[in-house]
Amino acid sequence: MAMANNKTHCFICNTEKITYSCEGCSKRFCLTDLTEHQQLLREELNHIINDYDQFKQRINERKQNPQNLQSNSLLKQINQWEIDSIEIIQQRAQNCREIIIKTSETFIYDIEKKFNDLCEQIKQIHKENEFNEINLNYLTHELIDITQELNNPSHISIQRDSQSFINEISIISSKRIEKLYFIRGH
Structure with a gap:
């Protein structure tokens, strides 16, 4: 009885070997290249974890000093x-x-x-x-x-104008709108 041929081409080295499927990318790798592929995935995960940690640190810094937002x-x-x-x-x-x-x-x-x-x-x-x-x-x-x-002397007096001569500013946020009336002409 002949041995069954369960060899396919490895995605990386393109040689016919026993291959294993990666469920993430659906590609088939020989054992050597699968190990290397998994190592690359671990390194990418470490980069993501590092980016996550840096982002979390930035959030904590901004929480401590909200003026740095x-x-x-x-x-x-x-x-x-x-x-x-x-x-x-x-x-x-x-x-x-x-x-x-x-x-x-x-x-x-x-x-x-x-x-x-x-x-x-x-x-x-x-x-x-x-x-x-x-x-x-x-x-x-x-x-x-x-x-x-x-x-x-009644020839001179001060008249206040109710119209603002200072441009007003508003803070517009998706959460709320706060209109600032710091200075008015009265």
Whole structure:
């Protein structure tokens, strides 16, 4: 009785030998090449385990310091938005200060001019020594008016605009949307 021929070609060495099937890739290998194939699979598994361990370590590091998430670049964008917004506010405040100073200077100049005019009228009346109650009442009321205008300047005030002049930012996540209203014009 003849021995049965159970030899097939090995996928690696392509020689006719007794081969064994790998259930993962469905290829047939001789014993030597099957051993080598299994060794390669073990090495690939070790790489996967190593990658897994590194990934787990990264997750643990980020859990300990959540600011190191991918959000680090997002935090930089928020920080830049904050800086830009503060600069806009500071510039707007500086412009308002300059307007107040210029307006106040003009206001004081106008008050002083009114006062000097009144002073000239008083000198003139005193010099001519011709006056009556009407003149005195007029001078008194003018002085009171100028004094009140100096003490209570009603020509300038601050008006707040309810419209925001700072660009608002939003954080958009697949989980939720949080709109940030850090700075408004009121």
